[in-house]
Amino acid sequence: MITNDRYHFIVDHSMGMALDAVWLYLEDDCDSYEDRKGKFLWVLKRMVSDGLIKLAKKGKVIDDPIDKVVESFYGAFPQSDEDVNNGVWFFTELCPAGIGWVMADGSIDWV
Numbered sequence: 001m002i003t004n005d006r007y008h009f010i011v012d013h014s015m016g017m018a019l020d021a022v023w024l025y026l027e028d029d030c031d032s033y034e035d036r037k038g039k040f041l042w043v044l045k046r047m048v049s050d051g052l053i054k055l056a057k058k059g060k061v062i063d064d065p066i067d068k069v070v071e072s073f074y075g076a077f078p079q080s081d082e083d084v085n086n087g088v089w090f091f092t093e094l095c096p097a098g099i100g101w102v103m104a105d106g107s108i109d110w111v
Contacts, residue, residue: 001042002029010043011052016101018111019044020087033081041070047099054108055097062097072096 002010006029014021023040030036047053048066055062055069062069076096078084089095100108 001039002026007043007046011047016109016111019090019095019099022047023084023087023090036081037074037077041073044073045070051102053099053101055099056110057097069097 010022010025014025022043023036026036026039026043030039045066048055048069073096076094078089078094083089090098098111100110103109
């Protein structure tokens with residue numbers, strides 16, 4: 001997918017931001033829309049697995065297994081990069097979840 005160094009670069013530079021930042025950081029790493037989508041979902045899954053973020057929708061934390069959440073994202077993604085609209089899609093009802101960053105003290109910074 002992407003290197004460990006690149007993953008940490010993306011995490012470090014998108015910390016405290018919404019999912020559109022992760023999407024935008026992946027632009028130069030991808031050959032196609034499908035490639036970008038796959039890498040985005042890989043990064044999302046890893047950030048959850050690493051305990052860096054929590055996912056939520058309409059104020060409720062999503063406790064589903066991460067593979068199920070990734071499937072819902074995959075199925076919900078727009079048909080083309082143009083329809084992601086430079087990341088605006090991540091702020092619409094069509095996006096399956098938003099994120100909150102887990103802080104050092106255990107609190108969650110919802111974005």
